[in-house]
Amino acid sequence: MRLTILGGGGFRVPLVYRALLADPERTITEVVLHDVDAGRLDAIGRVLAALGSLPVRTTTDLTEALTGAAFVFSAIRVGGLRGRVVDERVALAAGVLGQETVGAGGIAYGLRSVPESLRIAALTAEVAPDAWLINFTNPAGLVTEAMSGLLGDRVIGICDSPTGLVDRVLRALGADPGEVRIDYAGLNHLGWLYGVHDAAGRDLLPGLLADDKLLETIEEGRLFGNLRELGAVPNEYLHYYYDPAGTFEALRSAPRTRGAFLLEQQERCYHDIASREPLQAWRDAWREREATYMSENRSLTGAGEREQDESRPAGYEGVALAVMRALARDEPATLILNVRNRGTLSILDDDAVVEVPCRVDARGAVPLPVAPLPGHAVELVRAVKTTDRLILSAVATGSRDAAVRAMAAHPLVGDAELGARLVDAYRAELPELAYLA
Numbered sequence: 301m302r303l304t305i306l307g308g309g310g311f312r313v314p315l316v317y318r319a320l321l322a323d324p325e326r327t328i329t330e331v332v333l334h335d336v337d338a339g340r341l342d343a344i345g346r347v348l349a350a351l352g353s354l355p356v357r358t359t360t361d362l363t364e365a366l367t368g369a370a371f372v373f374s375a376i377r378v379g380g381l382r383g384r385v386v387d388e389r390v391a392l393a394a395g396v397l398g399q400e401t402v403g404a405g406g407i408a409y410g411l412r413s414v415p416e417s418l419r420i421a422a423l424t425a426e427v428a429p430d431a432w433l434i435n436f437t438n439p440a441g442l443v444t445e446a447m448s449g450l451l452g453d454r455v456i457g458i459c460d461s462p463t464g465l466v467d468r469v470l471r472a473l474g475a476d477p478g479e480v481r482i483d484y485a486g487l488n489h490l491g492w493l494y495g496v497h498d499a500a501g502r503d504l505l506p507g508l509l510a511d512d513k514l515l516e517t518i519e520e521g522r523l524f525g526n527l528r529e530l531g532a533v534p535n536e537y538l539h540y541y542y543d544p545a546g547t548f549e550a551l552r553s554a555p556r557t558r559g560a561f562l563l564e565q566q567e568r569c570y571h572d573i574a575s576r577e578p579l580q581a582w583r584d585a586w587r588e589r590e591a592t593y594m595s596e597n598r599s600l601t602g603a604g605e606r607e608q609d610e611s612r613p614a615g616y617e618g619v620a621l622a623v624m625r626a627l628a629r630d631e632p633a634t635l636i637l638n639v640r641n642r643g644t645l646s647i648l649d650d651d652a653v654v655e656v657p658c659r660v661d662a663r664g665a666v667p668l669p670v671a672p673l674p675g676h677a678v679e680l681v682r683a684v685k686t687t688d689r690l691i692l693s694a695v696a697t698g699s700r701d702a703a704v705r706a707m708a709a710h711p712l713v714g715d716a717e718l719g720a721r722l723v724d725a726y727r728a729e730l731p732e733l734a735y736l737a
């Protein structure tokens with residue numbers, strides 16, 4: 301079975317390849333890497349060659365890459381890290397959050413990601429109609445919803461953050477993942493864990509929320525001060541919504557943005573891969589990236605270093621492999637994924653892509669029932685879904701005004717005049733947004 305990775309020159313591709321090599325059944329027998337940047341493609345090809353011997357082919361031709369694929373893994377970054385730097389800098393200069401996927405920066409990113417992802421979805425439907433498309437391209441929920449218009453339920457969005465959160469909480473509770481039923485729901489980077497039910501139907505979560513010592517042992521307990529009041533453990537990205545002033549200030553006063561740090565680091569890393577030992581160069585850069593993930597938020601709250609624990613289930617590559625195994629081998633798995641709602645959350649329509657536990661087997665990913673969202677989550681989810689829908693309409697119509705309305709609808713912008721300034725500032729710096737008129 302062939303896996304095609306779009307964004308194949310990306311920094312995380314060796315993680316995916318390593319996961320494929322570690323799969324005892326070797327579900328994937330051949331990998332095709334596609335990227336628009338031949339130099340990065342070549343560099344990552346070298347890292348993979350040093351990692352193992354699963355056949356890899358590289359191409360810059362999208363039709364060739366998609367044809368014959370059983371799985372398409374889309375992990376592209378339209379505009380590259382340079383675009384991410386603009387997303388962050390323009391927002392911070394306007395006095396709002398400058399972040400990859402949340403708020404003004406996330407909207408600008410969505411306005412770039414969606415048009416290209418629609419082209420990919422259309423071509424996939426044409427040349428690989430039976431393929432499963434696993435989407436990691438951010439903003440992952442928005443992009444998955446856009447692609448679902450063309451691919452239906454054959455597109456499945458993934459993210460590592462819900463799995464990581466649930467893993468930390470279950471470890472703290474000493475609960476066995478196979479024995480519990482989870483209430484985790486929301487949108488991508490906007491979800492909450494609000495129930496952990498054991499085999500006897502008891503909810504174990506209130507016990508954790510009432511135990512300050514135990515809460516201190518998990519990252520979310522240190523990051524958020526109000527878990528008991530929420531009755532839930534929020535995804536780490538909720539920190540931007542619960543402390544907008546603090547997180548803005550932490551990002552504004554950082555010596556450089558996350559994107560600027562990664563841009564510099566990656567230029568160095570890709571150069572090193574070409575000029576010295578490829579695998580070591582990549583490993584060094586990856587460790588540094590992991591260790592500095594969301595560091596502004598963690599230093600703001602005193603949450604400390606990100607825990608590095610080799611025994612943890614793998615990150616997004618682990619989720620991607622688990623999805624592919626369940627689909628290809630008809631090995632049922634329960635995973636938190638981005639799929640069409642189909643009645644799961646009553647506050648959203650059936651076609652809205654939501655992030656919820658799903659049962660995955662050869663027929664696809666089907667959302668499992670969850671308890672209704674906590675009251676405090678409802679307005680936020682609605683507002684961000686409204687924003688996403690306005691982004692989709694801006695892309696469909698090429699309307700600058702729709703993009704402005706998307707900004708205004710987002711809780712971390714919330715103002716039409718500011719929204720207009722942001723959209724115009726982004727349009728001035730990002731050639732990919734020239735279509736907005």
Ligand code: G6P
Nearest residue numbers: 400438459460461558589593594
């Ligand atoms: C997590 C999120 C991704 C996001 C990434 C950013 O993995 O799930 O959606 O892109 O963090 O990490 P970075 O190291 O690029 O700041």
Ligand code: MN
Nearest residue numbers: 440459460461
């Ligand atoms: Mn994510």
